Amino acid sequence: MEAFVVxxxxxxxxxxxxxxxxxxxxxxxxxxxxxxxxxxxxxxxxLSLRRxxxxxxxxxxTQLDIMAPAEPGDELALTVRxxxxxxxxxxxxxxxxxxxxxxxxxxxxxxxxVEVEEFKSVAIPEPMRTHMQAYHDACPA
Amino acid sequence: MEAFVVxxxxxxxxxxxxxxxxxxxxxxxxxxxxxxxxxxxxxxxxLSLRRxxxxxxxxxxTQLDIMAPAEPGDELALTVRxxxxxxxxxxxxxxxxxxxxxxxxxxxxxxxxVEVEEFKSVAIPEPMRTHMQAYHDACPA
Amino acid sequence: MEAFVVxxxxxxxxxxxxxxxxxxxxxxxxxxxxxxxxxxxxxxxxLSLRRxxxxxxxxxxTQLDIMAPAEPGDELALTVRxxxxxxxxxxxxxxxxxxxxxxxxxxxxxxxxVEVEEFKSVAIPEPMRTHMQAYHDACPA
Amino acid sequence: MEAFVVxxxxxxxxxxxxxxxxxxxxxxxxxxxxxxxxxxxxxxxxLSLRRxxxxxxxxxxTQLDIMAPAEPGDELALTVRxxxxxxxxxxxxxxxxxxxxxxxxxxxxxxxxVEVEEFKSVAIPEPMRTHMQAYHDACPA
Numbered sequence: 027m028e029a030f031v032v033x034x035x036x037x038x039x040x041x042x043x044x045x046x047x048x049x050x051x052x053x054x055x056x057x058x059x060x061x062x063x064x065x066x067x068x069x070x071x072x073l074s075l076r077r078x079x080x081x082x083x084x085x086x087x088t089q090l091d092i093m094a095p096a097e098p099g100d101e102l103a104l105t106v107r108x109x110x111x112x113x114x115x116x117x118x119x120x121x122x123x124x125x126x127x128x129x130x131x132x133x134x135x136x137x138x139x140v141e142v143e144e145f146k147s148v149a150i151p152e153p154m155r156t157h158m159q160a161y162h163d164a165c166p167a
Numbered sequence: 168m169e170a171f172v173v174x175x176x177x178x179x180x181x182x183x184x185x186x187x188x189x190x191x192x193x194x195x196x197x198x199x200x201x202x203x204x205x206x207x208x209x210x211x212x213x214l215s216l217r218r219x220x221x222x223x224x225x226x227x228x229t230q231l232d233i234m235a236p237a238e239p240g241d242e243l244a245l246t247v248r249x250x251x252x253x254x255x256x257x258x259x260x261x262x263x264x265x266x267x268x269x270x271x272x273x274x275x276x277x278x279x280x281v282e283v284e285e286f287k288s289v290a291i292p293e294p295m296r297t298h299m300q301a302y303h304d305a306c307p308a
Numbered sequence: 309m310e311a312f313v314v315x316x317x318x319x320x321x322x323x324x325x326x327x328x329x330x331x332x333x334x335x336x337x338x339x340x341x342x343x344x345x346x347x348x349x350x351x352x353x354x355l356s357l358r359r360x361x362x363x364x365x366x367x368x369x370t371q372l373d374i375m376a377p378a379e380p381g382d383e384l385a386l387t388v389r390x391x392x393x394x395x396x397x398x399x400x401x402x403x404x405x406x407x408x409x410x411x412x413x414x415x416x417x418x419x420x421x422v423e424v425e426e427f428k429s430v431a432i433p434e435p436m437r438t439h440m441q442a443y444h445d446a447c448p449a
Numbered sequence: 450m451e452a453f454v455v456x457x458x459x460x461x462x463x464x465x466x467x468x469x470x471x472x473x474x475x476x477x478x479x480x481x482x483x484x485x486x487x488x489x490x491x492x493x494x495x496l497s498l499r500r501x502x503x504x505x506x507x508x509x510x511t512q513l514d515i516m517a518p519a520e521p522g523d524e525l526a527l528t529v530r531x532x533x534x535x536x537x538x539x540x541x542x543x544x545x546x547x548x549x550x551x552x553x554x555x556x557x558x559x560x561x562x563v564e565v566e567e568f569k570s571v572a573i574p575e576p577m578r579t580h581m582q583a584y585h586d587a588c589p590a
Contacts, residue, residue: 035347037340038183038354039191043239043496045184045355049508049558050480053473058319061380065317071381072320073327073466085472089512095568098184098343099353135472145518176488178481179495184355186496190367190417191339194332199460202521206458212522213461214325214468226331230371236427239484240494276331286377320465321473325521327466380466 027164030063030106038098046095053090056120056133059104063118067161068154079151080142086115087136093129101125109167111158114139114147119167168305171204171247179239187236194231197261197274200245204259208302209295220292221283228277234270242266250308252299255280255288260308309446312345312388320380328377335372338402338415341386345400349443350436361433362424369418375411383407391449393440396421396429401449450587453486453529461521469518476513479543479556482527486541490584491577502574503565510559516552524548532590534581537562537570542590 034055042048047055065071072083096102102122110117115138122130141148150158175196183189188196206212213224237243243263251258256279263271282289291299316337324330329337347353354365378384384404392399397420404412423430432440457478465471470478488494495506519525525545533540538561545553564571573581 035344038343039189039336039339041184041355042179043182043184043186044499044505044507046507048180048480049511050180050473050476053476054321057321057471057473061320062317065381073323073380076467082467084467084469084515084518086515087513088472090510092507092509095507098355099347176485179484180477180480182496185358185364185366187366189339190370191332191335194335195462198330198332198462202461203458206522214464214521217326223326225326225328225374225377227374228372229331231369233366233368236366239496240488321471323466324461325464325466325468330462332462 027161029165030066032059032062032104032106034058034102034104036096036098036100036102041098044095046097049090049092052092052122052131053088053133055102055104055122056088056090056118056135057085059106059120060118060135060137063106067157075151076142081148081151082140082142082145083137084140085135085137088133090131090133092131094124096122096124096130102130107165107167108158108162109134111155111162113149113155116150116158168302170306171207173200173203173245173247175199175243175245177237177239177241177243182239185236187238190231190233193233193263193272194229194274196243196245196263197231197259197276198226200247200261201259201276201278204247208298216292217283222289222292223281223283223286224278225281226276226278229274231272231274233272235265237263237265237271243271248306248308249299249303250275252296252303254290254296257291257299309443311447312348314341314344314386314388316340316384316386318378318380318382318384323380326377328379331372331374334374334404334413335370335415337384337386337404338370338372338400338417339367341388341402342400342417342419345388349439357433358424363430363433364422364424364427365419366422367417367419370415372413372415374413376406378404378406378412384412389447389449390440390444391416393437393444395431395437398432398440450584452588453489455482455485455527455529457481457525457527459519459521459523459525464521467518469520472513472515475515475545475554476511476556478525478527478545479511479513479541479558480508482529482543483541483558483560486529490580498574499565504571504574505563505565505568506560507563508558508560511556513554513556515554517547519545519547519553525553530588530590531581531585532557534578534585536572536578539573539581
């Protein structure tokens with residue numbers, strides 16, 4: 027099992043007056059990469075999880091380090107790894123690199139599993155949790 | 168009754184590498200102004216309307232004309248008017264002007280009232296519709 | 309020559325509390341599709357055009373029609389056509405369709421060519437303009 | 450000297466299909482609060498700093514903790530404090546609270562001062578740095 031990689035070309039609208047990606051947009055990139063990993067692995071969206079099983083998946087904690095600015099036209103390779111898989115939360119690590127391999131950013135995001143009505147912690151449902159653990163073991167952060 | 172005006176300072180993150188507001192962000196400004204008008208008049212959000220009455224309020228048609236670029240630090244006065252009030256739809260007109268009065272943009276947006284489950288047109292609920300009509304008559308677009 | 313198509317999967321963050329793409333985000337999709345068409349055809353970004361030739365490319369007029377809502381996980385095919393190629397402006401038409409062909413939205417956007425210092429109209433530079441005309445003739449909107 | 454507070458009403462478009470503010474949007478809120486603090490204190494934008502003095506102000510490191518979800522219509526009070534003022538960088542701390550005082554989020558962001566051409570660290574210019582130090586001493590994070 028190899029680490030999941032999403033390619034994303036930086037667009038004009040992702041960038042600020044300095045001509046580089048606006049910091050909060052990198053968080054968008056990171057969330058979107060995690061989401062594509064989830065959809066790609068489970069064929070299931072966070073919205074389906076919410077509607078069909080009554081389980082929400084909010085991000086509650088995140089940190090972002092920017093190593094190099096990226097600008098319009100740069101293609102970033104976003105690699106998704108799991109840093110920690112708990113019973114009710116998972117920590118994603120997303121790294122972004124330019125085409126020449128230059129590290130661009132690293133994001134870590136803690137996503138919790140909550141029961142929608144009461145907004146209380148609930149176990150990450152199966153088979154997602156077992157798969158997350160296997161992915162974590164195969165592609166450690 | 169005077170036209171409703173929201174002030175909004177253009178931020179760094181609203182702007183693109185040309186140093187001016189990125190076009191789709193002006194649509195955000197326009198929607199947000201309409202939303203503040205709605206909340207200010209009815210003490211009610213579109214989300215409450217959705218949850219409590221099962222009525223959605225999607226924007227289905229919009230047009231935007233940009234007359235002058237705006238940049239970080241510019242304070243825009245966003246004026247909300249209603250161009251047309253129908254039985255199941257309302258057309259907002261939002262104009263944005265700089266502090267010196269220079270017109271910056273004009274947006275028109277058609278918002279429809281839909282029954283959430285079937286996504287079918289439904290009458291704009293009262294007392295909103297009557298109030299919209301009165302506002303339209305007092306402050307025509 | 310065939311019409312240029314970009315695929316884009318709707319993400320969680322593109323959507324609003326109704327669970328469908330927030331209207332201004334569709335304008336982002338449209339601008340991004342136009343930008344990818346430009347980069348794909350000319351190997352050149354709007355930022356390079358700005359920096360190297362002193363020519364800006366602001367969108368000044370746009371309209372958007374939404375035919376059907378799209379939700380997280382939907383893959384949209386965004387087709388780029390040129391509706392009109394003038395000497396100093398070009399009108400893009402972007403249509404978005406779901407995987408089963410259902411039309412989702414249509415956007416038209418007028419982009420002007422301006423000399424950056426004075427913000428005055430200037431001819432669309434060659435070889436872009438000639439290529440735009442050829443694309444327009446081959447794939448009319 | 451009291452801590453600077455910006456009020457911001459959560460809008461429909463800030464929120465995701467869970468009906469609460471999408472996590473990266475909270476980073477937008479935080480950056481915008483820092484920016485308003487800067488403009489309010491110095492009468493000067495990051496863009497002016499860039500254009501007139503050749504100094505850029507990228508955010509290079511950030512972390513965000515979400516304590517409670519916020520939804521459309523909630524008014525957040527965003528309080529700006531400086532956690533650390535260095536010679537070439539400043540760490541902002543932005544806390545967001547609901548009208549009833551419930552803590553909603555806390556963000557910390559490191560902003561560096563760079564010389565635009567070479568993208569190298571440069572001293573935070575005066576009189577900004579001295580003022581930042583005084584604000585830090587008066588309103589510690």
